[in-house]
Structure formats: structure tokens, C-alpha cells
Amino acid sequence: MLLKQIFLGFTGLCAGGIIAAGVYAFLAIIGVFPRLMGRTGTRRHLILYETVIVAGGVLGNVSDLYEIPIPLGSFFGPLFLGIFGLTAGIFVGCLVMSLAETLKALPVISRRIHLAVGLQYMIISIAAGKLIGCLTYFWNGFGAQK
Template identity: 75%
Template sequence: MFLKQLFLVFLGLSAGGVIAAGVFAFLAIIGVFPRLIGKTHTNKHIFLYETVIIIGGVLGNVSDIYEIPIHMGGNVFLGIYGLAVGIFVGCLVMSLAETLKALPVISRRIHLAVGLQYVILAIGLGKLIGSLVYFTGNFGQ
């Protein structure tokens, strides 16, 4: 019985490691990390970036598996965490859109010669306002 459980632990951790490696490879391929490093001009801290990305992935998986509650900072911590996650997701979406060349296609489809940045800003602000309305509890009551 112990051998079977040990095998299942090994198999689960191996499968999780492969999936996590695939996700991080996908993020690196579409250019999220290189673009952030390039925009912030922090090329000399590559080792730190790699370490923080790996630690973040491991801690995120552990907290998800074991459902570890975070009891610090209350709403302030939650706000900072939400802002950081929102920035990351925004960078991820823009990197994916840039990789797929979605922005030139959108501008050609809607016949927009100038001002695409305002369309993107309006979409982002609309998502922000919609999220704030939804999460403050004033939606659907």
C-alpha cells in the first residue's frame, strides 16, 4: 500500500512539474518575461528574475494544493495582490496579442487609421470598471 501511494505522489508531482514547465515555457516563448525585462532595463538581474519566477510558481502551486490561507494585511494586501495579478495578466494578454499580430488585424477590420491605443485603453478601462462593479457587490442584486 505504501509503495502504491509513493508511486502516486511521484506521478502527481512529475505531472505537475511538466505542466508548470509548459506554462512557464509558454510565457517565455510569447515574450512576457523578455519584454518586461527589456522595458524596465534590468538585464543585469536575469538570475533574480529566474529565481523569483520559479519560487512564485512553486509557492503558488503549494498554496493552491494545500489551500493555505494568507492572514496578512487584510484588504491592503488583497488590493496590492490584485493589482500585481492584474498587471501580469495585462502583460500576458498584450504579449499574446502581439505574438498573434492581433492588433494590426483589429485596426484593419474596424478601419482605424490612428488612435488604436485609445481603443485598447477604453477596453482596459471598461474591464477595470466592470470588475470593480462586480467585485464590490453591486452587480446582479
């Protein structure tokens, strides 16, 4: 029984490592990290970026795997959750825009729907729709665990 658990644990860690490496490689290939460093003018902190990215991936996986509670109280808990949600949303937005730029999807979309001006408004309306959908989903308790 112990040998089986050791084997399953090792297999799970290897599979998780492969998936995480694939995700980070994908993010690096489409240029999310170099584009963010270029936009913010912080290329000189490359080692810090690498360290924070790896530490975030490892700590996120460990906290998800072991379900480590973070006791922050009734005030700091929702505040931390709000800040985390905001930063995660910004990261996902950067990821989507990097992918769209890489695939050159926005010019194709604007040509297909014959949009001469106002592409930025279309992007903002899509983002606002996603925001309203997410807020509706979570406020109505659809994402709650039962």
C-alpha cells in the same frame, strides 16, 4: 491504501510540473520576460529574475495545494490582497499585450474595423470594460465560495 495515495500524489505532482513547465515555456517563447527586462532596463539581474519566477511558481503551487493561511490581520490582509491583485493584473496585462504583439493582432484589428487613429483608446476601453466586469463580479459575490 498508502501505496495508492503515494502513486496519486506522485502522479499529481508530475502532472502539475508538466503544466507549469508548459506555461513558463509559453511565457518565455512569446517574450514576456525578455520584454519586461528590456523595458525596465534590468537585464543585468537575469539570475534574480529566474530565481523569482521559479520561486513564485513553486510557492504559489504549494500555497494553493495546501491552502496555507497567511494571517495578516484586518488592516494588512486587504492591503496585501489589493497589492497582489494589482500586480497580478499588471502581469496579465503584460501577458496579453505580449501575446497580441507576437501575433500581430492589433494591426489586423485596426485594418478590419478601418480604424485610422485612436487604437490606444480602443485598448483602454477594452481594459476598462474588463476592470468594471471584474469589479462587478466580485462585489456582487459571484466569486464567493459557497
